[in-house]
Amino acid sequence: MAHRNLIPFGPQHPVLPEPIHFDLVTEDEKIVDAIPSISYVHRGLESLVEKRDFIDYVHVADRICGLCSFMHSMGYCQAVEEIMGVEVPERALYLRTIWAELSRLHSHIFWLGVAADAFGFESLFMQALRLREPVLDIFEETTGGRVILGASKVGGVRRDIDADSLAGIVKRLAKLRPELEELSTVFITDYSVKHRLCGVGYISKEDAYILGCVGPMARASGLDMDMRVIGYSAYKYLDVQPMVETAGDCYARCLVRIREMLHSIDLVREAIGKIPDGPVEVKVKGFPNGEYMSRIEQPRGEVIHYAKGNGSRFLQRFRVRVPTFSNIPAMIRILKGSEIADVPNIILTLDPCISCTER
């Protein structure tokens, strides 16, 4: 049939929080082809390592992405620390883990909200974002901002959290948990939500593997892949369970995130229970010389920070391979054959972070 529409989807589009563009070729509402086009937010900050001191660069790494800012600076610091052979104090590792898990928590809640908005469930969006605020309050108290910026540094973390605050975090998360569970029930059981998510954007385990999916996208298809189990930072001391679903559709990805979100709360509680006393940073001397790839589990999946130093103040090369980037081939695959109404869902169940992808 030759009745094909060609629709420009993006770069500015209300369901896309970030600019990405698709040439959507459709028949009726069915998508026959989707050709992505990116670089609307490309800044070129990897090359900035040549202009910024490797210590200062943490601030740039923080700003790779506003949602998982902490993850990026942490990955960068890990890479540099490994190159330089810095032994980071245990307490700092725990603190990093706590912030990392809180980042995952707020990112997933935000995702739930935006996904609800994408399938037109406005009140759910509002409720999800309401529940995100307590997490942001914790950020604000512990790091000074609603987005964690400048908390991590090469050799440890910049601030400590005192025992009372830690206890307060546990208490607040305990209060948040039932509310989140209530919110999740809507996602899991509501008929109209299921109508929009079940069976939409299916990708099989094999395809997910071949196309290089990572994170919840891979786990929802049954690939047991979670970088936290390799035990970076303080994860080696914690009981990390990868959340795996097998259905491979948007609904499964939603379930994975919901379970991870609740698991994050457990992990934070466990970490706070186990956190040792001691210093939170060590002095760093000299310049990095060598290379390292640090692998971290972001809310969106595995992120790789590659750093190469040549013994000077400036790193020679810094590279980030972000999860969204590895998920884009799978997204294109599942966009074909879906409906226009599914496009926002499919794009959002990747939880795309374009600013990470294009840096």
Add this chain to the structure above:
Amino acid sequence: MMNALIFLILFPLFISLLALFLPRGMPGRKVIGTVANAVLCAVPIYLLFATLDQGPSYFRLESGFITTAMLVLEVLIAAYLIYLSVRAKRYLPVVLVVVQLVTMLGFEFVHGHSIQVEYSLFMDKFSIIMALIVGIIGSAICLYGFGYMPEYHHHYPEVKDRRNFFAFLMYLFLSAMFGIIFSNNIMWLFFFWEVTTLCSFLLIGYRDDNASRDSAFRALNMNLIGGVVFAFGIVYLFLSSGTMELDKLLLQDKGTVLLPAVCFAFAGLAKSAQFPFSSWLTGAMVAPTPVSALLHSSTMVKAGVYLILRVSPVMENTVAAQMLTLIGGVSFLVTAMIAISQSNAKKVLAYSTISNLGLIVACAGVNTDAAVWSALLLIIFHAVAKSLLFLCVGIIEYKLDSRDIEDMDFLIMRLPKLTAVMMVGMAGMFLAPFGMIISKFVTLKAFINANPFMAIILAYGSAATIFFWTKWMGKIISIRHGEHEVVEHRVSNWEWTTLGILAFATIAVCLAFPFISFHVIDPYLMELFNKAPIVDTFNILVIFVIMLGLLIILPLGLFFFAFVNRNYKRVGTYLGGANISDITFEGAMDAAQPIQIKSYYLEKFFGEERLFYVGVFVSLTLIFIMFGVAAI
């Protein structure tokens, strides 16, 4: 008066012979044609006004000689059909023709001497309505043909130029139609009936390639099946009741003539392309446009519903009538839904025709005063608007080299006047102040009183109707600035005149419908039912207000927006901020992509292959029940 009738039957015949034998390119050929068409329009109008306040009139005619002549012609036609079928190696038509011929000849030889026909010709208000439609619309279509056919042959040089033969068939068709609507003698009616079958067969096959040959033979087969059943019906009618006249048929005992009536209705269903016979009409679109227009609007299919409406009083309050209603309802609903999934303009029009005829058949089945009232209005309004639309599509086909609706983007910028005319036609088919909606309005009321189930079918069917018309309308009026060349000047004056007449007629019949209703339809209903439906005058007033309002607002508004309103800034369409120009955006790989906009067809829901067999199956079942109860 009788002379006028005979004139109407013989005059087109005379013209058709002239068309066949006068050499092409002879000066004055077109003048003769034009004059003939004017006469064909004038006589029915004269008839209308001459008999304005009279009841039906019946005319005696010495029938012996004519009947014999008809018999001879019938044999000749049969021989010709057999010759053509054998040549094309198709044997089903041969069988059917032989069965029919043997039936009729046998009947004639055994009983021919004992047939007593008192009145051979007659004329009542219904006949006059039909005569008006055939005369005015039919001749308008012939007029259009003058401009169209040269272009057709220019466009398809491979088609053998048989224009004389074409004109001959067109006028012969009109002649046969007049014969059908004025015959009281059922034998005569049958003869004219078979002539229309022959004409449609030859006209559909005019291109003489494989596709058109297939379609032509399909049409022939289905109409011959109808014809065979018609023939059986005649024989049975005579054997059971001894009459051979339409008016006497209604006076007979209902039980004895029910089966013949059902047979005639069956023939009518075949001719008006109801399910299960719908495929011949959709196949008929391979013919040149004037043929499609003629088949769909004023002749052929209208002959089918004419016959059904004539015999439906016999079936009143029987299960057979209910089955007839349901067949109409199923055809109406299913074809309206199939039309959604079609993108071929002629096919959409064809399905819409079947759909509307389905409604008429359903009205005939219900057979109350209100139902028949709306059936007659539907016939009128549909004939005018549909012929207009077909002729428009015919022109577009050559200007844009496509009959696909999806190629009609921005038609309003390429053929502005034609689009305006087409909008009138489409609005006439489904929008509020125009005729079709008035009739649907009354149909609905008639159905609720008689059969609520039909009201439900109507509700769903109307909704489906809205879909395919609206999206087509939206397609042709969408505007995109720049690049489009106006190709309208190449439309010939013959075609413009016809379109003008029909567009005017579409509006005029709406404005004149109280007159038509009061002076033409109501008297007919009074004869039939002794009462006529009372139409709420306030409603008519409101419809007039909308109608006049639109007639005033549309030009004024368009004028205002085109010339007066200057207080605006032009911007491009919203393309996600990726605009390069108004209509192109920067796509992937930095390519400049123009947007493409096509309509929805929802094949999954309304696909032809999905619904067609449902319709055929259901209607076949209903037909079996119809015959079953009639035979018992």
Add this chain to the structure above:
Amino acid sequence: MNTIQEMFQSWGMVERAVAFILLAPLAGGLIAGIDRRVSARFQGRYGPPVLQPFYDVFKLMQKQRILVNKFQNFNILLFLLFTVFSGALFFMGVDLLLTIFSLALAGTFFVLAGFCVGSPFSHLGAEREIIQQVAYEPMVILLAVGMYQVTGSFKVAEIAQFQAPLILYLPGVFAGFLYILTIKFRKSPFDLSMSHHAHQEIVRGMTTEFSGPALAVIEIAHWYENVMLLGMVYLFFGFNPWLGLGVALLTYLFEIFIDMNYARFKWQLTFGSSWLFTAVAGVSNIIVLGLMR
């Protein structure tokens, strides 16, 4: 209330029409304002002032006129005109079917407006709008059919004054009508073609290319339409004006509640479920009534 009703009945058709034309936008705007406020409360927000819809419309009127093509606003004006016209017909108390057909005409003009701008998003919106129209149209006609079966008249005035409670005869029709009201009010789950919420896959659907005064006109037309639809709800309870008014408002609240509790359906489910629900509730009701007579 009874005096108001008596006063209303004592008026001639012209007065009633004028009253509708003047009062309906006020009522409609107010309802829209309450809608936004209540919705916000459902979402745990404070919400805008109740008069916000009026502010929006006044603001839109003051915006610059930007157009994609010269004629795009023409259809919008016709849409308003015929919506008001059919509403006026309804409140004049004349033929219900006429009102419905006239409203369908208005809807068609709106769709044509969406088509005629030639923009991909408004085109998609218009296509979806037709699907919606096809989805709700049978039920609207069946509403008239059902009322005619019970009262023996298509006249709105006579239906409104019918003494027996119509709802008892037409529970199925009422349920079906409630179902498609969600489409007509453009509420989630059926807000496919244009949404009041911004985050939609086809941007703002049909209204994408309409801005400033044209958008204001669309908004006002919706107010008129909403008032008229609530009037149709009233007809079911016409035997008791207080009850009728109350139920009409309750219906609107109910629609807000539905809006808050559903994700947007896809067109297949919207279309299929509307026809199915119409078939089950409306059709069975009408057939039962037909058998009873």
Add this chain to the structure above:
Amino acid sequence: MAWFKRSPWILHYNATSCNGCDIEVIVSLTPLYDVERFGIINTGNPKHADILAVTGSVNEKSRQVLINLYEQMPEPKVIMAVGLCAVSGCVFQDCYNVMGGVDKVLPVDVYVPGCAARPESIIDGMLKACEILEEKYANRNKREKGEEHE
């Protein structure tokens, strides 16, 4: 009487932001901050919008998009630069693909600082933008009247 103060509609575009400010713009719609109290709606369509809220600095590709969006907004319109990147380029100033703040491309009316800009300051900026809208409307009216007098 102008009504822009009571119903300013927002279009948000992420030029090259890191998401931080984006999210805060979205969050300002949600229960805790609820800008709809002021009649503010996020429209997502330039043709309906009064205020263009830009987050992030401008790069080669987003420049054209911003200009397109600005072109398609009806007058009066206000540009609001949200966050430090949109104001000046923030830490990305030195990146090879960053042109600097939004004011390099479009006439910015309101600058909202912060990395990431806090919802409170965004709301403050929006209300500032309303006043500028009113002003622009008044100016336009004056200009049109002036033209009439001439």
